[in-house]
Amino acid sequence: MAYSSKLLDYFENPRCAGELPDANAIAEVANPVCGDVMKLWLKVADDRIVDARFKTQGCSAAIATSSYATEMIIGMRLTEARAVTREQIADALGGLPQSKMHCSVLASDAIRTALKDFK
Amino acid sequence: MRPEVSAAMIPIFSGDFGNPSSIHWFGQQAKSLLDEARQQVARLIRAESSEIVFVSGGTEADNLAIRGIAETQKAKGRHIITSRIEHHAVLHTCKDLEKQGWEITWLNVSPDGQVDPEDVRRALRPDTVLITIMHANNEIGSIQPIEEIGTIAAQADVYFHSDGVQSTGKIPVDVKKLQVDLYSISAHKIHGPKGVGALYVRKGTTLKPLMTGGGHERNRRSGTENVAGIVGFGRAAQLAREGLESEMEHVRQLRDRLESGLKARIPSIHINAESAPRLPNTSNIMVDFAEGEGLVISLDLKGIAVSTGSACSSGSLEPSHVLTAIGKTPDEAHGSLRFSLNAMNTAEDVDDVLEVLPGIVERLRELSPYYKRA
Numbered sequence: 362m363a364y365s366s367k368l369l370d371y372f373e374n375p376r377c378a379g380e381l382p383d384a385n386a387i388a389e390v391a392n393p394v395c396g397d398v399m400k401l402w403l404k405v406a407d408d409r410i411v412d413a414r415f416k417t418q419g420c421s422a423a424i425a426t427s428s429y430a431t432e433m434i435i436g437m438r439l440t441e442a443r444a445v446t447r448e449q450i451a452d453a454l455g456g457l458p459q460s461k462m463h464c465s466v467l468a469s470d471a472i473r474t475a476l477k478d479f480k
Numbered sequence: 481m482r483p484e485v486s487a488a489m490i491p492i493f494s495g496d497f498g499n500p501s502s503i504h505w506f507g508q509q510a511k512s513l514l515d516e517a518r519q520q521v522a523r524l525i526r527a528e529s530s531e532i533v534f535v536s537g538g539t540e541a542d543n544l545a546i547r548g549i550a551e552t553q554k555a556k557g558r559h560i561i562t563s564r565i566e567h568h569a570v571l572h573t574c575k576d577l578e579k580q581g582w583e584i585t586w587l588n589v590s591p592d593g594q595v596d597p598e599d600v601r602r603a604l605r606p607d608t609v610l611i612t613i614m615h616a617n618n619e620i621g622s623i624q625p626i627e628e629i630g631t632i633a634a635q636a637d638v639y640f641h642s643d644g645v646q647s648t649g650k651i652p653v654d655v656k657k658l659q660v661d662l663y664s665i666s667a668h669k670i671h672g673p674k675g676v677g678a679l680y681v682r683k684g685t686t687l688k689p690l691m692t693g694g695g696h697e698r699n700r701r702s703g704t705e706n707v708a709g710i711v712g713f714g715r716a717a718q719l720a721r722e723g724l725e726s727e728m729e730h731v732r733q734l735r736d737r738l739e740s741g742l743k744a745r746i747p748s749i750h751i752n753a754e755s756a757p758r759l760p761n762t763s764n765i766m767v768d769f770a771e772g773e774g775l776v777i778s779l780d781l782k783g784i785a786v787s788t789g790s791a792c793s794s795g796s797l798e799p800s801h802v803l804t805a806i807g808k809t810p811d812e813a814h815g816s817l818r819f820s821l822n823a824m825n826t827a828e829d830v831d832d833v834l835e836v837l838p839g840i841v842e843r844l845r846e847l848s849p850y851y852k853r854a
Contacts, residue, residue: 369777372774372777378846395791395814418771419771420772424847460797
């Protein structure tokens, strides 16, 4: 298998999965390449992401990158969260096979889309 | 591979045999092994030995059939009839000819994955030189009405090729009854070695070879034969023929156990080509609110190997062309899983799937933003 054990762990035991009832920033994005979808719930207070949850219907790489990105942005300032790149997410999970690089774009898109109404 | 197959091949590697084209004794010994294998393969599809051309596999067999006929017939016409659900070896070969100026009619199939023979008849033109329709589909298992199409082709005096890679060894094949002129088979699909296959070429069929050289295989395929591979292929063909009925009944029972078990345990799943005549070993299911690659990886982590038609798992990032052709949307194809069973599988293997898959599906569905538990 071309996936790292860390990626498989995030796929099998996703962190931050679920919905956030008191979220004040929500985004739903679809991957135009393969049809995967991700929904992201954020709770933003004082220019920081104080909590986050996700749901993803997609492949193992899409689920793992969604989970990792959701976990990593909790506690970040909004400018930091907006600056998270797909490469950063993929690298943190031990890299993705070339044909799966498009998967990590789902999470970085969702973060920016959810925060677009915040200054 | 079956153990009997590797047992038949091992002595060949130890160097006891020569070049089948050589006239010295050990070359002749190799030749007699080839002759025996040729007879074993011929018997499996009820052909004559002289009608079997050994090649490197199903892909080469398809290429040799289609390009070989195209080259010899292009003065008569440049129109080919095929279907939208062919294996890539046929699909991409026809697309390549299309780029070279050939006209290809791509026949649609029914929602159960079957070509209508009447569509073949309607597609015939004075310049049609070849019909190529697979015997059984590799993804969903649907069996095509080859005998009816064979009759239409014979009446119209048009060459007829069928890719029999999936069907051979799984259902009875009689090339004379099917009225095919060319029929592709692959060794590894019948528990033989990889890298070897054969093209049945009906006696009297003129075919331009892809390979030129020393004129091996009756001038149809130059290049020293892969003796070990062919011997393994022959043995596998013999075993497939002897075990066809009992083994395929066993496989059919396992498949039915798998499908009824999954339907009972997992809501919102669909079985593709369920009501079509279907190969006994193939089961293609679609799972709503879960993605195929994730299902494959989860099963793989439990030691169960299956495949998917999801765009997420294909290099091209396109959903399966077969699922698209039977009318499935990319979303539906997204959750497809293909199980291929074989005679060596057991009821315990099926029960392992029945035990782990419902939990895997439930877990992935819980992660889906669209899934609402009933």
